[in-house]
Amino acid sequence: MSRILVSQNIAGYLDQAGKILNYEQKEIEKLKEFDLLAEIPFNLILENGHELNLKAYRVQHNNWRGIYKGGIRFHPHVTLEELGNLAFLMTFKNALMDLPFGGAKGGIAIEPTRLSRIELENLSRAYVKNLQGILGPKKDVAAPDVNTNGQVMAWMLDEYQKITRNNSPAAFTGKFVEYGGSEGRKEATGYGGVYVLEKVLEKESVHFSEPLTVAILGFGNVGSHFAEAAGDLGLKIIAVSDIGGGIQNSEGLSWQEVKDYQNENGSVKDFPGAKNISLYDLMECEVDILIPAAIENMINQENAGKIRAKIIVEMANSPVTAEAERLLEEKNIILVPDILANGGGVVTSYFEWLQNQKAEHWSKDEVLAKLKERMERAFEKVWEAKQTYGVNFRLAAYIVALKRMLE
Ligand code: NAD
Numbered sequence: 001m002s003r004i005l006v007s008q009n010i011a012g013y014l015d016q017a018g019k020i021l022n023y024e025q026k027e028i029e030k031l032k033e034f035d036l037l038a039e040i041p042f043n044l045i046l047e048n049g050h051e052l053n054l055k056a057y058r059v060q061h062n063n064w065r066g067i068y069k070g071g072i073r074f075h076p077h078v079t080l081e082e083l084g085n086l087a088f089l090m091t092f093k094n095a096l097m098d099l100p101f102g103g104a105k106g107g108i109a110i111e112p113t114r115l116s117r118i119e120l121e122n123l124s125r126a127y128v129k130n131l132q133g134i135l136g137p138k139k140d141v142a143a144p145d146v147n148t149n150g151q152v153m154a155w156m157l158d159e160y161q162k163i164t165r166n167n168s169p170a171a172f173t174g175k176f177v178e179y180g181g182s183e184g185r186k187e188a189t190g191y192g193g194v195y196v197l198e199k200v201l202e203k204e205s206v207h208f209s210e211p212l213t214v215a216i217l218g219f220g221n222v223g224s225h226f227a228e229a230a231g232d233l234g235l236k237i238i239a240v241s242d243i244g245g246g247i248q249n250s251e252g253l254s255w256q257e258v259k260d261y262q263n264e265n266g267s268v269k270d271f272p273g274a275k276n277i278s279l280y281d282l283m284e285c286e287v288d289i290l291i292p293a294a295i296e297n298m299i300n301q302e303n304a305g306k307i308r309a310k311i312i313v314e315m316a317n318s319p320v321t322a323e324a325e326r327l328l329e330e331k332n333i334i335l336v337p338d339i340l341a342n343g344g345g346v347v348t349s350y351f352e353w354l355q356n357q358k359a360e361h362w363s364k365d366e367v368l369a370k371l372k373e374r375m376e377r378a379f380e381k382v383w384e385a386k387q388t389y390g391v392n393f394r395l396a397a398y399i400v401a402l403k404r405m406l407e
Contacts, residue, residue, distance in 0.1 A: 006032050007085050009322035017398040020389055023406060031405065032230070035068075036060040039081060040130040044123055047116055050138075054108055054123075056130040060140060061087040063102035064405060065095055067138060068221040069132055069346060070104035071145030072127065072152075078107040082296070086317055090346070091338040095401040097378055099350045101332070104140050106131070112147045113384065121285070124148075132163050137170035137357070143349045144174040146295060150186065154179045170356035173349035182352035184367035185345075190225025190293075191368065192344015193315045194233060195375040197289070203383060206310050206328070208288045213250075213285040215239040215309070217279065218294025219258065222315050226291055227255035238284045243294075244268035246282040249390055283307055292319035299324045307333065314338040329392065337394035339401065347374045358375055 001028075011032055016027040028214065038058040043051050057080055061067045070090040083105045091103025108127060112120055134140055144153055157172040157179070175181035184191075201212075212235045215225045220238040227237045231254075239248040240258060244267025247253070253274060262268045269276055283290065283303050288307035292298050296318040299307070304324035312328065313336040314320060320328070328335055351367055356358075362370075378400075388394035 005081075005084075006088050007318075007322075009325075010085060010088060010318075013321070013398045016395055017402045020391070020399060021403060021406075023208045023402070027406060028061075031062065031091075031402075032088075034059060034061050034084060035063060036134065037084070038131060038134060042130050044119065044126060044230045046119055047229075049324070052110070054110060056106070056108060056127045057083055058106035058131050058134060058140070059083040059087040059104060060134070061103040061330075062091045062405075065091075066100035066102055068104035068140035069094060069101035069143070069349065070106065070140075071143045071345075072124070072148050073105075073107040073145035074110050074112040074147040074152075075107065076109055076111050077295070078109040083107055087388075089317055089339055091405075092398060092401040093343050093346060095404040096339050096382070096397055097343045097347050097350075097374060098228075098404065099346065101141075101346070101350065101354055105145075106142060107145070120152070121155050124152045125159040128156045128159040129163065132160060133256075135160065135171060136199065137168045137353070141170065141347070141349070141353060142172050144221075146220075150174060150176040150179070150181060153181075170353045171220065173352040174345075177353070180352075180356055181361060182348055182355055182367055183323075183364035185352055185370065186221060187225045187368075188227070188348035188371055189222045189315065189342050189345035190227070192347065192371055192375045193222070193226050193228045193291070193341045194229035195334060195344070195372050196341050196379050197230070197311070197313055198233065199376060199379040200311065200313075200334065200385070202310075204334055205306055206334070208310065211236045212284075212288045214289045214291060215245075215282050215285055216291045216293055217241055217282055217298060217319075218292065218316060219262065220244050220293065222345075223291065223293035224255055224259050226293060226315055227253075227258075231255055238287060239277065239285055240268055241279050241282050242268050246277040247271045247274035247280055248277045248282070250275040270401060284392055289313065292316050294319070295323050299328075301327065304328055305331075307331075309333065311336065313341045315342050317342065325394075335393060337397050340378060340393065340397045343378060344371055347371055359361070
């Protein structure tokens with residue numbers, strides 16, 4: 001069943017990986033099909049009595065390697081097509097990370113920052129009411145994504161358990177620790193990206209400034225934890241942004257101070273001791289490493305030619321368009337792909353799912369040590385494929401994942 005098409009960019013990588021590995025094209029075409037596209041209309045009644053007509057979406061791409069797994073996002077840009085691409089990425093990310101999961105993604109097209117707390121809770125519960133039949137710990141395990149968090153997962157799990165009358169903490173991951181979540185989950189995606197970056201720096205001989213400088217586009221969960229781990233590694237964060245604006249200080253920014261300021265004021269904008277900059281200034285600033293950690297397609301043909309970073313680590317999913325990728329390659333900018341760089345989130349979701357099923361609780365040190373080991377193992381596989389086939393990081397990652405899918 002397939003009503004939506006995978007973006008040409010991603011499909012192109014899959015086709016190239018298939019050719020390199022000598023698979024028949026009909027095998028590759030099967031991987032472009034989707035197992036389920038759910039789109040359920042429902043109404044949300046706001047506190048002022050207004051009614052919003054919404055849709056609960058869930059896309060299940062492929063389960064050859066295991067049950068479906070993927071995040072849920074609340075964002076105005078959510079469409080079935082966008083979720084399809086993201087579900088497809090999840091299938092390959094899970095294969096690359098060697099997890100027993102297939103790929104899925106879900107969401108609702110809404111601006112959740114305009115909702116009150118009770119409205120957000122009702123929205124989260126409505127999502128589960130409408131899709132409970134296809135979700136579950138042995139079917140499809142959801143997790144947080146853009147604008148959803150441990151609280152949203154806790155509401156969703158509570159609703160799921162009420163409906164099914166089962167205790168099933170493994171139905172949702174990314175929960176608060178007190179609610180059965182894993183230690184280290186909220187840090188995992190950002191930290192995982194830094195573990196991969198460390199390996200890239202070890203292998204690639206690029207001339208960098210001393211200390212290495214970093215700019216982060218999207219100082220949310222992933223971006224801020226990336227900043228934290230990068231700071232611990234001795235890297236200097238010189239610019240960060242969120243949807244409200246950007247800030248820069250070439251002397252370096254303390255991730256914790258910026259986070260505290262953002263939590264209090266809603267944005268990093270106007271942070272004392274830094275100058276305000278636009279998102280475009282941030283992308284084009286003189287920096288060694290640029291981290292897109294917001295949403296899709298933020299690096300595109302309009303701005304890619306102006307980027308001066310030497311490495312881009314894709315912490316968001318699909319932050320670089322196909323046209324931009326070609327421009328970056330011409331400039332020899334190293335691109336570390338999303339399915340490798342941000343795989344730490346789903347790896348730790350897997351740890352949470354395991355802990356829930358075994359009724360265990362692992363310490364944060366244990367989780368992070370296991371995460372580091374998984375990220376490094378995935379990196380080594382990708383590096384090996386990159387060297388063997390003489391391809392870029394993204395194609396190498398698809399080669400490793402595709403081999404796992406088909407063999
Ligand atoms: P988040 O909502 O916590 O943070 C997103 C950040 O991006 C915020 O600072 C927000 O202000 C900013 N942003 C959003 N839209 C923007 C725009 N149009 N322009 C500029 N800034 C914008 O989300 P997150 O969980 O940190 O996820 C960020 C990205 O990482 C997403 O692409 C997500 O799919 C991907 N990702 C997240 C995880 C995870 O574990 N949370 C795992 C893998 C991938």
